[in-house]
Amino acid sequence: MTQRTWLITGISSGFGRHMSEQLLARGERVAGTVRTLSSVDDLKARYGDQLWLARLDVTDTPAIRGVVDAAVAALGRIDVVVNNAGYGLFGAAEEVTDEQITQQIQTNLIGSIQVARAVLPHLRAQGGGRILQISTVGGQAAFPGASLYHAGKWGIEGFADALQQEVAGFGIGVTIVEPGGARTEFRYGSSQLAPRIAAYDGTPASMARRMLEERKAVPPGDPARMVELMIASVDQQPAPKRLALGSDAYTAMQRALSARLAELEAQKDLAFSTDFPA
Incomplete structure (x- = not known):
């Protein structure tokens, strides 16, 4: 197998960490970004020059471009880009602060967009490559208490859907x-809670808060297998447009998409009635 070079954002924990460990063990090269370089000292000690590291906050657009360009200069090419950096934000829309909204959208949506934009000139110049955009079941199905998290993930899915068509050629x-x-650090480690508004106690939006505060629910997914x-x-080949992982993801998305399709089909006559007469 030809050695490939992977650029992965956010490799200190979660999927980014699991992916880096598996790829490095296979002999692949990883250009990984972290907010704190010491968080992956063990990987650097074990794999040396096979792991290229850079400090990066994906809310810093100029820094993104600098890191991508530096990775290509140091490693010669990037074959696969994994837009992984991100975190959860939970609470009703009214509960989240303005600062939390801004940080969430800048990280989960704008950061991923800017990473993709930064790598595209390099992928075009070398004649191809692959981008993996890490989204979530919450990019297709929505749950109360996660409205701002969904805003970023539904947004990045729309961006990636269109991007697929723009760059396939x-x-x-x-x-x-x-x-x-x-079973990563995402749910009970990196995720943030909005300040509580008592009026939402006992409403559907409070379920996400209770889950994070009680820390009892065990996710079903095996991150290594994912x-x-x-x-x-x-x-x-060709690249799959979407990759659903986990029984809970499949079940929730199948239910949500089926309901949306049924609602659309029920409006067919109404939709067609708004056209000018032939």
């Missing part, structure tokens, strides 16, 4: 990865 494939709950399938998807 350059040999660049784009896959949206939609995992369900996985990452194996993400990596394997890069060898598929």
